[in-house]
Amino acid sequence: MDDKLGDKILIREFNEERDSEEVMKLEKNCEIGSKEGISIFTNMMDDPLCRVKLYPVHVMLVAELLKNRKLVGMVRGCIKYVGTGSVGRHVNLGCILGLRVSPRHRRKGIGLKLVESIEEWLMRNGAQYTSLATEEKNVASTNLFSVKCNYVKLSSLRIYVQPVNSPPKDPPSHITLEKLSIDQAILFYNNHLRGKDMYPVDIDEILKENLSLGTWLSYYKEDDWDGLHDEDMINSRTPSSWVVTSIWNTSETYKLQVRKSHPFNFFHATLSHARDVIFPCLKMQVNYHSLQETFGFFFLYGLLGEGERLEELMNSLWSFASRLADQNKKDCKAIVTELADSDPLREHVPQGSSMSCINDLWYLKRANDQQASDEEEDNLMAMRPVGNVFVDPRDF
Template sequence: MGIALKLVEQMEEWFWEKGAEYAYMATTKGNKASLGLFTDRCDYSKFRTSSILVHPVFAHLLPVPLSITVHRIQASDAELIYRSRFAATEFFPRDIDTVLANPLSLATLVAVPSGCAAAEWWPGVEAFVAAQPESWALASVWDCGGVFQLEVRGASRLRRAAAAATRMADRAMPWLRIPSVPDLFRPFGAWAMPWLRIPSVPDLFRPFGAWFLYGIGGEGPTASLMTAAVWREAHNRARGAAAVVATEVAEMVPLRQGIPRGVEDKNESDLLLRYGQKAEDRARHAVPREK
């Protein structure tokens, strides 16, 4: 514990030197050693509980409702929307323009009702911000596969064969619009599949790429439906480029309802902790923590 405590303090010192006012860390609810170190020894407090939601990329397209139109907008337009609507939220990056301009940030998608003025064509960010639709949602797509790849290991040959069979069926009969996927990270068995709605499982047993949706936001009474449309559009664009689409959302965020649950480990949800130190305390290097 002494080495871990020293490491945390050295990292915090670097944060303060760079002008940070708060330090955050994420762990899982079941990681008692990590929670004990940060909450008992380092005075961190619980800030938020979130989960990583992962959805497989099927061989078939997910239909976007005709009542919703999804636009892909320029990074400069996305920057202005993010700054005008979300600059006051926590964790908003001041250099959002740099994030959006990164080659790994593939697109920003905006969903609006098909009957509104912004549906037929994108009116431009100034017009959109000045006269927003009653409901809308947006999200940006980050290509994690450009940095690292993932792989599921330990699956039996039977499960691998079953997953391969669902992919073959999905490609051969895409009109089935297969809607769901079993949780590959827990034991599962056979179950009834009426109308041949076989779960289509992408090949997760060899290195694969993932797309991550970040900057999810929106407003209006049907914002969750708009979010679902953005997610479906991102899924469709990921076909052939990634095996899964994922995001991380807090438990109480309303837009979470629009994000499909493909795989979610509720027992291992992320617990976000926060520690803040006043500027004058940092200048005096504060009082050393008890070792």
């Protein structure tokens, strides 16, 4: 291992006027593919804070070499107010996002110093717990968080990626697909998230964001859901089987650019970097003779379901999302969602040769200066996030 940089680097807050260009260069330099002559980088619309600025409490820290003021690392952090149904209270959850270290300056302790610095900032600003995610096969990251930083694995999640099918299939005639109003969706989610291990308290703000295309519910026509259009009755009687999802169009603000196009086997490599990068879809059809492709994706968020007959309902929602994306195929070329290993909906995600997935690990740690009873601590560490309801779409 190379010598540690120690006091040769300065960890400070991001300065938009001074650092934006260097941060974008560092982001690009850290992406998969640069060594193979293929450049995949995240276009953050010239806004390095786009992943965290929607939260009232957020920050971005950079690692700067003192000898030449060069930026060699960065990390973003924010605080979310989440509900913990099993514990029966709300907590301030600090989230660590987008840890990057320049390839030439890795294995020098910069990543550890960035994590420790962002943890300190989050705790100073009221975080009771800190959390982060990394891809399961990223051994360097898992060792950093679990061994050096003492994080406990909270849950295993799986990211599903599928190219937009053209033409998408129409839904079966015996299935109803209804779009909920924002108020209906808020009432529905609040009712069905209550009692879950971990869920967003500000679901109303999430659903009102401009990137949200809406919320759709799929159920069998035979159930004849009378209370759907009566907000006072929306939760009084639900169908025997139903699946609901909200659809986010990340294509509007967050794109990928693939330069010097390459056969699709390359996209396998990008999946190992997918947690913090909006990744391309495996086996996606691109023009291999072009110099670059720019595209985005639809994210299925708040994917929940109950009942015994979920497979057809899930397929109908997935096909609808594909049809919606197909209408916007110029910018949107993939459907993405994320589900916990323990989520029964995982069994009903449409399968096929075009579907790809990777494993994601979520880690949690209690802030050192926070007091918690042994029982509360055990309950929190045993929590399982509600699939992609825990994966806030604003992080993308």
